Amino acid sequence: MSFTPPEYLKNDPPTFDELFESGEVIYRRHAIRVKVPLGDYFTYIKTSDFLDGVSVNRSKYCKDPADALWAINGDGSNCSYELKNGEVVYCLITELIGPGNKTGITLYCKHTPFVCNSSHTDLLCQPDLVIADIETKQKVINLKLFLNTIFKTTGIVNNS
Amino acid sequence: METLLRNSHVKKDIPTSGSAEYITSGVETGFMVLAEERAKVFNEAINVYGSYQGSYQLNTKLGRPYIVRYANENLIPETNLDYFHSLNSVIGISNLMDFSFLNRANYVKLFGKYEEALKLSAYVPNTEQKMTFINILKELSKYSSIFDFSDYAIKVSADEELLVMNEKSNGIHYIIVGKENQELFYGFSGKLPGEYNSQHYKSTEEIVYTFLTK
Numbered sequence: 272m273s274f275t276p277p278e279y280l281k282n283d284p285p286t287f288d289e290l291f292e293s294g295e296v297i298y299r300r301h302a303i304r305v306k307v308p309l310g311d312y313f314t315y316i317k318t319s320d321f322l323d324g325v326s327v328n329r330s331k332y333c334k335d336p337a338d339a340l341w342a343i344n345g346d347g348s349n350c351s352y353e354l355k356n357g358e359v360v361y362c363l364i365t366e367l368i369g370p371g372n373k374t375g376i377t378l379y380c381k382h383t384p385f386v387c388n389s390s391h392t393d394l395l396c397q398p399d400l401v402i403a404d405i406e407t408k409q410k411v412i413n414l415k416l417f418l419n420t421i422f423k424t425t426g427i428v429n430n431s
Numbered sequence: 432m433e434t435l436l437r438n439s440h441v442k443k444d445i446p447t448s449g450s451a452e453y454i455t456s457g458v459e460t461g462f463m464v465l466a467e468e469r470a471k472v473f474n475e476a477i478n479v480y481g482s483y484q485g486s487y488q489l490n491t492k493l494g495r496p497y498i499v500r501y502a503n504e505n506l507i508p509e510t511n512l513d514y515f516h517s518l519n520s521v522i523g524i525s526n527l528m529d530f531s532f533l534n535r536a537n538y539v540k541l542f543g544k545y546e547e548a549l550k551l552s553a554y555v556p557n558t559e560q561k562m563t564f565i566n567i568l569k570e571l572s573k574y575s576s577i578f579d580f581s582d583y584a585i586k587v588s589a590d591e592e593l594l595v596m597n598e599k600s601n602g603i604h605y606i607i608v609g610k611e612n613q614e615l616f617y618g619f620s621g622k623l624p625g626e627y628n629s630q631h632y633k634s635t636e637e638i639v640y641t642f643l644t645k
Binding site: 314315316317318320366369370371372373405408409411412413416417419420421 | 586588589590594602603605607609613614616618619620621622623624625626627628629630631
């Protein structure tokens with residue numbers, strides 16, 4: 272199923288906006304491989320994804336949370352989208368970096384817009400995770416559990 | 432052992448030689464007379480089984496310890512008091528197999544969930560990870576008379592960890608078994624922001640106890 276992104280998502284050439292406002296929300300598509308209880312979203316994110324950046328949409332450039340259900344085909348420049356199965360979860364950016372994060376891992380957002388998705392943002396962690404020892408693995412588990420507590424479901428689901 | 436379990440409805444298959452002797456009576460559904468060298472295992476089994484089901488008693492006859500299970504279905508609603516189960520407990524107590532199989536039916540249910548989780552994932556756990564996880568399931572099945580396991584979920588995470596998850600009113604509790612040796616974690620993800628923690632364990636018994644009681 273193809274999709275032409277709305278005008279507000281187009282961003283050609285991409286312009287970067289590193290200023291995140293306090294009330295901004297990020298949205299993420301959560302693939303429902305199997306039925307999972309509420310709050311289990313980040314169990315299924317690989318640790319390496321945090322190093323490369325977990326893709327999210329930022330609300331400043333994304334008017335509809337359901338936009339997160341669409342994935343870009345190809346290299347991101349041809350504006351061909353595919354509707355993915357899953358549900359949309361969200362959290363406030365302030366909750367990511369607020370005092371609730373006692374994981375020992377600093378999280379931050381980096382705006383990385385595509386031509387056809389101006390809201391695309393990477394959720395990254397710092398410092399880089401070296402996961403050779405038990406202590407760091409425990410930190411990674413804490414990071415995932417932390418994200419599970421702050422991301423909430425929007426109720427938008429695509430099961431088709 | 433597997434053959435014995437499958438044929439366990441046949442009374443003649445009960446081992447009667449060696450240090451074990453099987454006795455039945457009209458009142459008791461079955462009990463095992465155990466030799467003294469088995470007493471330690473037996474007492475351990477009594478601790479697990481006697482305290483959880485409340486219908487087993489430690490007794491002595493001819494100077495030797497034995498276990499009695501009373502035929503009262505009200506006391507043991509979930510076991511149906513079938514002969515198979517009786518034999519299963521006898522096998523467990525006599526140390527012919529690990530007595531964590533005492534409630535084999537519940538272990539099988541958990542193992543079924545584990546197999547389902549593996550089917551949904553392309554990941555094949557290594558032997559060490561598999562054995563650690565199976566030990567977790569065995570340990571959990573010991574407690575199945577007092578904890579409801581029907582809501583437990585067993586999954587494979589994106590980092591190829593094997594998970595047991597239980598959603599309670601206060602949040603989600605996890606047992607996480609990683610790919611490498613000693614990667615055994617208990618995790619808790621609460622419903623309030625900032626309410627989460629994980630802890631590393633070395634002992635299967637300890638992590639299961641924490642998982643069930645927190």
